[in-house]
Amino acid sequence: MKPTNSLERVLAVLEVFSEERLEWTPEDLMRELGYSRPTLYRYLKILKDAGFLMSTRYSGVTLGPKVVEMDYLTRRSDPLVLHGVPYLKELTAAYSCTAMVLRWYGNKILCVASESSTKNPISSYPRGRPMPLGRGAIARSIMALLPRPRLVPLIERNLADLRSVGLGDTAADVLKSLKKVRKAGFAVAYGEVTPGAVGIAAPVFDDRHYPNASVCVTIAGTLVTGAQIDEIGAEVRRVALQISANQATVRQKSDA
Template sequence: MSENNSLERMLGVLNVFDEAHPEWTPEELQERLGYSRPTLYRYLKTLKETGLIVSVREAAYTLGPKVVEMDFLLRKADPLVVEGQPFLEDLAGRHPGTAFLSRWYRDRVLCVVSVRTSDEAVSSYPRGRPMPVGRGATSHGILAFLPRRQMIPLIDSRMDTFREIGFGADRDAVMARFRAIRRDGYVTARGEVTPGVVGTGAPVFDSSAAPVASLCLTMAERHADAIGLAKLGREVAETAARISERLSSRRLLDAAE
């Protein structure tokens, strides 16, 4: 077995930890991953020594303190957090709600930083908890702006969700909705993730053609309706564009160095 393949298999152990299954016994891991017992225990030993996992009750394993340490460093270094934080504070300071940035990660949408100025629209998806792909302004603010080759498989695999939220009965209908979102530059979703909450989202880019994240502002319906959905949409889109400019400039500067 090559060194790269062995590393991928060891990292595969970390990939099975999620919200539904935060603890695993060696027996469960062996059944899930199909690794031999000696190989699995070698991986567990290495991961434990680095602090990426720890043993807990009844010989089970969970993620370890190294993950917490890495998260602290990530908050200090992630350009999306560093550049986006002031814009979130400004946006949430002008409107009672929660402003947050969510990164497009593999096939997931993950909140990386947020600012809240109201307890009426508390997000159920804080930093680190994957959001539902295909539902809500956060997700649509990314999906609608993806290249076609990436967009179509995501639509096809989530058609039940799109039908449920009224996006249409087939792929063509969903793509028509996404074209309308691209024309507007933002998307509004009412109660798709949390009842009584309106989300307004827009894509965030760096110097690449596809979005790397989305900016979203969630508010209680009564506040959003009082301000006006179109006005909120324009503000969110303008703020997302300003963050995109900062990210693009930073990336080009790093490349020049």
């Protein structure tokens, strides 16, 4: 969807930055976004003055220090981080693993906090690196608890990835697979996101009991048996439910 107002058009400049493209020249931005030169330069000035962009030595622009400042503030204010980290420490004390809290937004899942108790952490997605919604235990743990009207469009949008990991050839097949996840209370995936790693994830709910995040443990497949995976799954589910309850309690106190 193309931006329709000035604010959306300014934000669209930030949206083009990605892991694959960290720096842009004004000429490339004009081609990518379709903005006129005066319009683009006006937006670049606004974003540079606010610290969201900065110039590079080769007449390009990249993300600026305001992004770093806001990341620091997010760590201090995000309830998933504040309530989640102590529980991640519990999980990493019990198992040689990486434990994460991940937030879902749009068609992405983003790690917001992680802890590790292994020398060589098994995770391809540290804090801030978005992962796709169609692969891995984390995505399934969230999708399985979504209401059907919200879930079906997500399945259809990500069907190619979901099919590639064996969840089914059609949306109906995927719905059946996700029903099993919903019944178990946690999802398990083998090497779908990081080769050699088992992902075990359970959903976190907001105060309306809507899944908006996930707790996940990633552990080397050589370290766990099927019975141990079930044990870890139960612990991950317990932690996810506790974080959910803590978030709801904080919301109730703020509304009082």
